[in-house]
Amino acid sequence: MPILPLTESTARRLGSTLAITSPVLLLKELLDNAIDADATSMDVLVAPNTVDRIEVRDNGHGISPEDFDGLGRPGHTSKLRFLEELDTLGGRTLGFRGVALASINALADVSITTRVATEHVATVISLAKGGGVATRRHAASPVGTVVRVASLFSNLPVRQRAALKDAQKSLDRMRDLLRAYALTRPSIRLRFTVLQNPGLSWSYPPAVNGGVKEAALQLFGMDLASQCTFLTFPGEHSERDDGYSNFQDDTECSTRQEGGAIFEALLPGATADPLKVSKGAFVSVDGRPISTALGTAKKLVYVFRRCFEDHFATTASRNPPRDPFITLNIRCPPGAYDVNIEPSKEDVIFKEEDRIVGQLESFLSRIYPPSAPHGSKQSARADVGPSAKAGAERSSEGSLRSLPPQVR
Missing domain, CATH: 3.30.565.10 (Histidine kinase-like ATPase, C-terminal domain)
Structure with missing residues (x-):
């Protein structure tokens, strides 16, 4: 022909x-x-x-x-x-x-x-x-x-x-x-x-001057919204009304100055009831919703679920939900990712994916420290002191290696 x-x-x-x-x-x-x-x-x-x-x-x-x-x-x-x-x-x-x-x-x-x-x-x-x-x-x-x-x-x-x-x-x-x-x-x-x-x-109908937490309240109800807190990372180190902090240290200050990513997350608190927050994960980049079944978003959700499950492993009355709630927006400097990679525009490619995954794991490790053994007393809040940070910090390369083959 x-x-x-x-x-x-x-x-x-x-x-x-x-x-x-x-x-x-x-x-x-x-x-x-x-x-x-x-x-x-x-x-x-x-x-x-x-x-x-x-x-x-x-x-x-x-x-x-x-x-x-x-x-x-x-x-x-x-x-x-x-x-x-x-x-x-x-x-x-x-x-x-x-x-x-x-x-x-x-x-x-x-x-x-x-x-x-x-x-x-x-x-x-x-x-x-x-x-x-x-x-x-x-x-x-x-x-x-x-x-x-x-x-x-x-x-x-x-x-x-x-x-x-x-x-x-x-x-x-x-x-x-x-x-x-x-x-x-x-x-x-x-x-x-x-x-x-x-x-x-x-x-x-959006609340007047409402944010993502008010949106979650309307979408999913008080049972979920009352269990969640809104955090940015890196962010100004200041106590919030809900008793949590926006986390920042010297490394993260450097990240912001170098134009690194900033995470804005509404997620269950460290003392949340894990059985009330099984509404799934929502991920966006600069306000662009992307699929959690593809690419970097899939890896980020896996890291969140692993940290969440490790933290609540011994505190829940039964196994933690397999699909815990988080809404995560990643703010990036210009040129940090490519949006033109597939027809539906439901995925992006980050220039420094390993750094993105490592940053999120460091952040989540502070909010969700692994559960203490049965019988030991565990703090109700994530410890953000130097010793906790030292244990939580992992290399970006190590974070990607820890992902299972089906997620990498």
Whole structure:
């Protein structure tokens, strides 16, 4: 068979099925775009079968009429111009490739209602296949954007049947995704509505001046939130209202000055009831939620679970939960990681992964010192004195070697 170019529509559909593999990933892309538009409120409406309709409404800055023709066109984005800019974007933008809307448009019917502050009325656009405007009309709507996706995977019958079969799992994963965004960006109001099935709907109204602990309270209830404390590492060495400290020593001061990572964690305290905190792990980098089943995040969660289980091994009435709660955001200097490594953007590659893992293990070793033998008296708080630090400090290389083969 001779080498011949694919038709434009075939190439577009092939690339799109790699970028948008499920209704959940489609929703993630729309949420990322809304956050990048500075939205503080996002409403998600989903059909019970997850393919007839997925809609995201936001109160962001909207789309300028001058940009309408670029909508849904591959490689069209307002977020960067050159690949080298990725090193400096960090958490300032979640999207960057200019392919998400184009991919969605190749797999479904897309309409957009949008208005910027300088326009008196909104514009309703249906996208043409290949991008650009097929039809437009004016309508009354507030500043912001509504993206409605209909008939997802209608041109890929096997993919659509799979999505229909997994609809309930997809709805559960969508709620989990929204919880991850609420913990990562607790000031954003979120609402999830399953059409014709209000029992599956969910909402998150942020507390005034609330943070991640207030978000956890709303998402998981008082039983969990009361067991947790928020810490930064390295941080200013000051006592917190909950009796814990933000930890910092000379090595960590040096880390900050050199542009090292800073961990922001909401996690169970050293005297928590381990049976009340089995809600899983949530990890983000510069406010970008990433999968805990991939790469460095998987290793970090393993280190947390190991430290947690070692600490509570002799204090729990039964074995500690296998999936204890933590929400961890890693703040990094520009250029510390690469976000452009796989289609879903659910993983990053750190330039100094061993250092990241070693830092977290040092931090957690102070909060969760291993349990004392039965019959001995154990302090209710992690000892952060010199002797404890000496025992807790481990080399980054040693931390990675201690991971089991399936996690490395």
